[in-house]
Amino acid sequence: MILGTGSAWDTACVQLADAARHLDLDDGMHDLLRTPRRSISVSVPLLRDDGQLLVLSGYRVQHNLARGPAKGGLRYHPACDLDEVKALAMWMTWKCALMGIPYGGAKGGIAVEPGLLSRQERERMTRRYAAELVPLIGPDKDIPAPDVGTDEQTMAWIMDTYSTHTGHTAAGVVTGKPLSIGGSAGRAGATSRGVQLAAFAALRELDKDPRETTVAVQGFGKVGALAAQYLHDAGCRLVAVSDVKGGVHNGAGLNPTALIRHVARGGDTVVGYPGTDTITNAELLELE
Ligand SMILES: NC(=O)c1ccc[n+]([C@@H]2O[C@H](COP(=O)([O-])OP(=O)(O)OC[C@H]3O[C@@H](n4cnc5c(N)ncnc54)[C@H](O)[C@@H]3O)[C@@H](O)[C@H]2O)c1
Known part of the structure; x- marks a missing residue:
């Protein structure tokens, strides 16, 4: 599938066109499913x-x-x-x-x-x-x-x-x-639990052991922080997290509970968390 290079709307329309082709939808039905x-x-x-x-x-x-x-x-x-x-x-x-x-x-x-x-x-x-x-x-x-x-x-x-x-x-x-x-x-953590279950389903497909997997989470908000916590609790090594202001990295592993406490105490951002290197959001996505 070739994703749209422009806005989220372009991307969604390219995805829909791809599905419409697979389903052999006529132009009218394709139009109906595209138009809000x-x-x-x-x-x-x-x-x-x-x-x-x-x-x-x-x-x-x-x-x-x-x-x-x-x-x-x-x-x-x-x-x-x-x-x-x-x-x-x-x-x-x-x-x-x-x-x-x-x-x-x-x-x-x-x-x-x-x-x-x-x-x-x-x-x-x-x-x-x-x-x-x-x-x-x-x-x-x-x-x-x-x-x-x-x-x-x-x-x-x-x-x-x-x-x-x-x-x-x-x-x-x-x-x-x-x-x-x-x-x-349970609603507050439900989306994060979904992230964990989806990640674990992907690991099963790739035949990888969660305990030998490193995790980087972009966006340490309501969903990302608890997803980091759940993945950590399930045995993955959390090596980086970020928010809109930037990211932090520690290859030996980060403690999500302490990070969540740090942000809740008015830290505002994960950047500057003790014992970590500061990285950009782009660098976080390129980590091994
Ligand atoms: N909250 C929910 O119940 C829920 C449900 C379904 C899907 N989602 C999806 O989960 C994702 C996160 O939502 P949330 O509710 O945790 O939001 P949130 O506002 O609680 O947290 C967002 C986090 O992303 C960071 N962020 C914002 N812009 C960024 C940027 N340009 N680069 C890097 N980090 C950036 C913020 O600093 C913050 O840490 C969104 O894609 C949202 O659509 C959330």
């Missing part, structure tokens, strides 16, 4: 704590609703745009269909660096974005979840905003919310 059912762009005015007004761009794409309500995460990242959200929504349609669960695919996002906002600013932004989407989301329509830059607190704000508008508690409008308001136990 709904692409929504909203402006998200945000009053900063210092009184400045910022107008951010938000998106929600419902790619396909044929198998059930749309399902997919919400991303806060400066590089987020409609093309990226369209691609991620299409991939969600495929993931739900491949797993045989009765959902369609969706994704959402706001083009913003959440780390530069205060908690109060993130709450105002999230609630305004959610209010714009109230007519389009819901337990039977479209169910957001955490993704890059968002977390269970973000989901709680969306659930509360939606519930306020509909006049009743609607726990089913989001997944990935806190346990105390109806979240599922």
Whole structure:
């Protein structure tokens, strides 16, 4: 398969064209599976704590609703745009269909660096974005979840905003919310567990022993940090991790528990963690 060289949307379209060829789909069906059912762009005015007004761009794409309500995460990242959200929504349609669960695919996002906002600013932004989407989301329509830059607190704000508008508690409008308001136990680590299981399936294919395998994890956030922990606990040697600011390397092995504690204590980045060499994200991907 030749992947698209441009945006995530180009890549997704090349993948779809490849699948359509294998399945001998006619042009009309190919077109239907490529075209998002709904692409929504909203402006998200945000009053900063210092009184400045910022107008951010938000998106929600419902790619396909044929198998059930749309399902997919919400991303806060400066590089987020409609093309990226369209691609991620299409991939969600495929993931739900491949797993045989009765959902369609969706994704959402706001083009913003959440780390530069205060908690109060993130709450105002999230609630305004959610209010714009109230007519389009819901337990039977479209169910957001955490993704890059968002977390269970973000989901709680969306659930509360939606519930306020509909006049009743609607726990089913989001997944990935806190346990105390109806979240599922084990959800926080579920994606990371999936990364571990997929990596182990690949190792079995390659006939490799996990205990003789080194691991490098790019992105030490909600998913990456726990994936590093699970792979380490299962016997792999974690030699490098990174975040948006850069990476750290130690060929003798890194302790993910200590790294997670370091970042949680306000370290902000893994870079500079004692006993490691600093590497770039590109170098991390080229490690043996
Ligand atoms: N959170 C979920 O439940 C969930 C579910 C399904 C899929 N995913 C996918 O997992 C991946 C990680 O999501 P997350 O929820 O852990 O996000 P997160 O925001 O918690 O963490 C993202 C991490 O990636 C780093 N990062 C961001 N830009 C980077 C860059 N350009 N180079 C290197 N590192 C960079 C950040 O510094 C951070 O460490 C995403 O691809 C997301 O779509 C997440």
